[in-house]
Amino acid sequence: MIQTIKMAYRDLGRNRRRSFFSALALGMGLALLLLIASVVKGEYRGAMDSSIQLQTGDLQVMAKTYDENKTSLAWEDLVANPDQIAAQIGAMGQVLAATPRLYASGIAGAGNQSVGVRIIGIDPNSAGNDIFHRAMTGGEYLTADDRSGVLMGQTLAKKLGLKPGDSIDLLVNTANGNTDEQIFTVRGIFNTHTPGFDQGSLFMPLAKAQAFTGTENHASVINVLLKNIDDTGPVAAALTTSQYRVQTYLQANQILADTEAMANSYMAFLYLIVLAITATVIVNTLMMAVFERTREIGILSAIGMKASRIMAMFFAESGLLAVGGILMGLVLGSVMVALATRYGFYIGDIGMTGLLLGDRIYAYPAVSDGVVLTVATFIVALLAALYPAILAARLEPVQALHSGD
Amino acid sequence: MDVAKVENVTRVFRIGKVETAALRGVNLTVESGEFTALVGPSGSGKTTLLQLIGCLDQPTSGRVYINGKDVSKLSRNQRADVRRGALGFIFQFFALIPTLTAYENIEMPLLLAGEKASARKARVTELLDAVGLSDRAGNRPDQLSGGQQQRVAIARALATRPSLILADEPTANLDTPNGQQVMEIMTRLNQETGVTFVFATHDPRVIKYAHRVVTLRDGCVVETAGEEKIAAGV
DSSP states (O other), X not given: OHHHHHHHHHHHHHTHHHHHHHHHHHHHHHHHHHXXXXXXXXXXXXXXHHHIIIIIOSEEEEETTOOTTTTOOOGGGSEESHHHHHHHHHTSTTEEEEEEEEEEEEEEEETTEEEEEEEEEEOTTSGGGHHHHHTEEEEOOOOTTOSSEEEEEHHHHHHHTOOTTOEEEXXXXXXXXXXXXXXXXXXXXXXXXXXXXXTTXXXXXXXXXXXXXXXXXXXXXXXXXXXXXXXHHHHHHHHOOSXXXXXXXXXXXXXXXXXXXXXXXXXXXHHHHHHHHHHHHHXXXXXXXXXXXXXXXXXXXXXXXXXXXXXXXXXXXHHHHHHHHHHHHHHHHHHHHHHHHHHOEEOOOOOOTTOOOOSEEOOOXXXXXXHHHHHHHXXXXXXXXXXXXXXXXXXXXXXXXXXXX | OEEEEEEEEEEEEEETTEXXXXXXXXXXXXXXXXXXXXXXSTTSSHHHHHHHHTTSSOXXXXXXXXXXXXXXXXXXXXXXXHHHHHEEEEOTTOOOOTTSOHHHHHHHHHHHTTOOHHHHHHHHHHHHHHTTOGGGTTOOGGGSOHHHHHHHHHHHHHTTOOSEEEEESTTTTSOHHHHHHHHHHHHHHHHHHXXXXXXXXXXXXXXXXXSEEEEEETXXXXXXXXXXXXXXXX
């Protein structure tokens, strides 16, 4: 075995440049796959994080009849005394923050432009809304007793041509099925770098939102952030009552999970294509080796080397090329993934329905992806050696010995 | 005892629709300890006969026996086993593995035979000494002269202590001094170890070393000379 590997190593050394570039091709394929895998994972992880931070929390407590897709404002569909319930939930040891939110649909108008918005009533002082405070890019953050101020996303402000201090006309659906309209002042502008959120969200203090929509001391949901996301299940079970249901971030983002599963299927197909392309390089290299060393194969066969051992020589060469390629690929891939993790890729607003994608995708490297792709690359490299190895093993000693005569 | 026996062997090569008979009903028996030359003009079937005796090829008809065993119809792997255990080869073009050192080339048949490391080392050292290349053990073929390469090939052929060594034009690519040296080494090893040599040649300077000369022409054995020397134990 050691002798076989030694021979394979020396055979590869005969044409160092060819062997190097073959291994490099394999390495680049692996590096590319590592980058793609980490970026795709990062994309969905980023979308999930955005959704949790901006929208769903780790879990949401809501009335059993509340349909989040219809944004109902009927009192029976809302959580009564939300501040009190949020305080009770916030007292649980696993909970980082619990904050009520009121969602209403409306239309924002400025000048001769208008656009549909989601009006969100929040408690500006809650730690559960710190993300919006941190995302402020202009103006001031809200205070709980502000009766005329709103915060809006940078994308929306740009669309309506608004800046802090400008007036905005809001039309909103109310609890009794009517509409109400008021003039507000743009108190501040935020940028969460999530265009899908920033272009349609508008915040105002919860008390003002309740007054504006006629929902009085009610909220659509209690948003809950946990200290440890792994506690979602137990906390959700503890909070479920006959009156309220709990929706976890996984349930709220089912479309994201489904999309990721579908994307992973496509990715597996892409992996196969990339690996197949790199495999052809290995096949070509080993085929060249078989043709160049036909006489030597004949010599080895003449002195009693069996077909299986001749095949093993080519598998060893392919294995060594794979090891070299994988090492290069891991180094190259690690650098690429590290850069993509640090700086990300700017994608702007690609507007995928149902996904809160950030305007920049960051890679999220996973050890499992590295292991799976490394093993897959090695296996594909060995499989690529199959045909050249069989070709070599099937050479008739007599013909092989006289090749090139 | 017969080391090799060829019974009414024919070998027909087909190229496209054209059939060419390289051997036509050849009969030959090689006794243990012989030092036999196969001679004849180009195309007479010398190399083909060596290849059939060496289990590198299979006859179209007839039988080939090695140490009493019929090897005519063996599978590819079975023939490899026979070559590894009973036969040694020396080729015209030296036929060393260029990436292996002289030591490693000689060691290769022992590795294939599954010899232990200590036994391999002892045997290779002994053979390097026998062919006068102890100081060249670490050299690769491209660092050796043609004569030295052929001596390594002789050592490799002897490595597994085969009963029969087949040499195809072993001096054809050597100058006269190196050719003589190679033939002298082969003769000495034949005498010292009793290993049987059958070699193909058309070099008159080489034929003189043979104890028996088998002449082929147009795929047939037309003359055998020198048996009386072997019978006399010369």
